[in-house]
């Protein structure tokens with residue numbers, strides 16, 4: 001049993017519990033008080049999941065904020081738009097304040113590489129000051145160095161792995177990346193931060209899914225999320241050769257035998273459609289139908305700017 005922080009709220013008259021490690025939102029099987037709550041993750045995992053499209057609300061359950069374009073790595077499958085200009089420190093503080101006052105249940109700070117931000121602990125603290133659960137998605141390079149400082153303000157961390165060993169991971173992320181990411185996960189676990197491994201399923205990496213799950217268990221992670229590759233950013237150039245169809249991805253992930261205590265899930269492209277991202281330029285972006293692209297909608301001025309309709313046909 002692992003007791004950790006979740007976010008609970010009622011949206012569209014449906015009680016919801018958001019898991020900052022898996023990004024999944026559940027319908028609780030009992031009365032859960034609103035706000036940041038400590039829950040047994042085994043109990044939460046047993047509750048049915050629900051998507052925003054199934055609830056009468058325009059408030060996203062969770063979103064990703066990418067305050068940086070900068071990254072210390074150069075992965076060919078990166079989703080980021082490196083041409084965007086980054087907002088400065090004052091604008092980042094303003095955005096954190098706006099997000100904190102929204103009714104969104106979960107905020108994930110991604111990048112670029114979020115651990116390059118010195119002010120990351122302060123931003124996470126602001127984001128969790130209302131009721132949301134907070135996480136980061138990182139390549140793990142700087143995690144060993146910053147785990148102790150981040151542990152008090154992080155509800156979960158997601159660390160990206162493209163393979164279960166140095167040869168397969170570093171092929172995509174560069175020499176030394178695997179060693180640094182492993183050291184980072186170990187440090188986060190040591191400091192009590194729940195860790196979720198993230199692996200993008202590609203044609204040339206999918207056959208290692210079981211080994212990634214085994215690695216996650218060895219490192220003490222709570223779970224693995226396999227993500228369907230999205231043809232966005234640099235990833236668009238790889239899609240023709242590396243994209244795995246949803247049916248194949250489901251088959252691959254279902255074939256993984258989860259080591260004891262580890263949860264394994266697939267984030268399909270369908271689940272990614274309509275997802276809300278605040279990018280480094282301070283604008284609200286939305287994944288289009290099928291998550292085959294991402295569009296800027298409007299600048300984030302108030303929390304109401306997050307209330308977007310889902311793409312037409314989403315959840316068909």
Ligand code: SF4
Nearest residue numbers: 071073075078112139
């Ligand atoms: S995928 Fe992540 S680690 Fe790789 S270049 Fe993009 S932001 Fe950096």
